Amino acid sequence: MRISARTAAVVGGAALLIATSAAAASADPSAGTPPQTGCPTAARVFDVATLSGLGYQVPASLDASGNHNGLVCGIQFNEQAALQVFGPNTCLAKIGCFLWSDDSLTNRH
Numbered sequence: 001m002r003i004s005a006r007t008a009a010v011v012g013g014a015a016l017l018i019a020t021s022a023a024a025a026s027a028d029p030s031a032g033t034p035p036q037t038g039c040p041t042a043a044r045v046f047d048v049a050t051l052s053g054l055g056y057q058v059p060a061s062l063d064a065s066g067n068h069n070g071l072v073c074g075i076q077f078n079e080q081a082a083l084q085v086f087g088p089n090t091c092l093a094k095i096g097c098f099l100w101s102d103d104s105l106t107n108r109h
Contacts, residue, residue, distance in 0.1 A: 038103030039073030045103060046074050054094050066102025073105075074098035 037045050048070045051059045059072040066072075075098060077085065082097035091097035 037073070038067075038071070038105050039101070040075065040105065043073035043075045043101070046072050048072055056091075056094070056100075059100050062100055062102045067104045069103070071103045073101045073103050 037043075039045055046059065048059050048063045051072070059074075063070065063072050077097040077099065082091065086097050
């Protein structure tokens with residue numbers, strides 16, 4: 001089967017458009033740099049009250065000793081690492097296992 005140059009260009013362009021659209025759609029809207037979120041670039045921003053309702057205790061403690069604004073940063077462990085570090089039936093049963101920190105980073109950190 002022979003593919004013409006025009007067909008290849010159209011298919012390639014469509015694939016690029018789909019890949020770009022998927023990347024944009026999956027981008028975390030809360031992701032950003034420390035000046036906007038106070039979190040490391042790889043972290044997500046979480047509401048402390050919601051996490052407390054799920055049984056997480058560390059985020060509230062970190063926020064209380066930090067800027068006490070009701071938000072914390074979380075970098076999620078992958079499932080295999082979480083099993084090795086925390087064991088089964090722990091934080092994985094909730095929303096996952098995270099490395100928590102207060103959302104108080106600035107450009108200088």
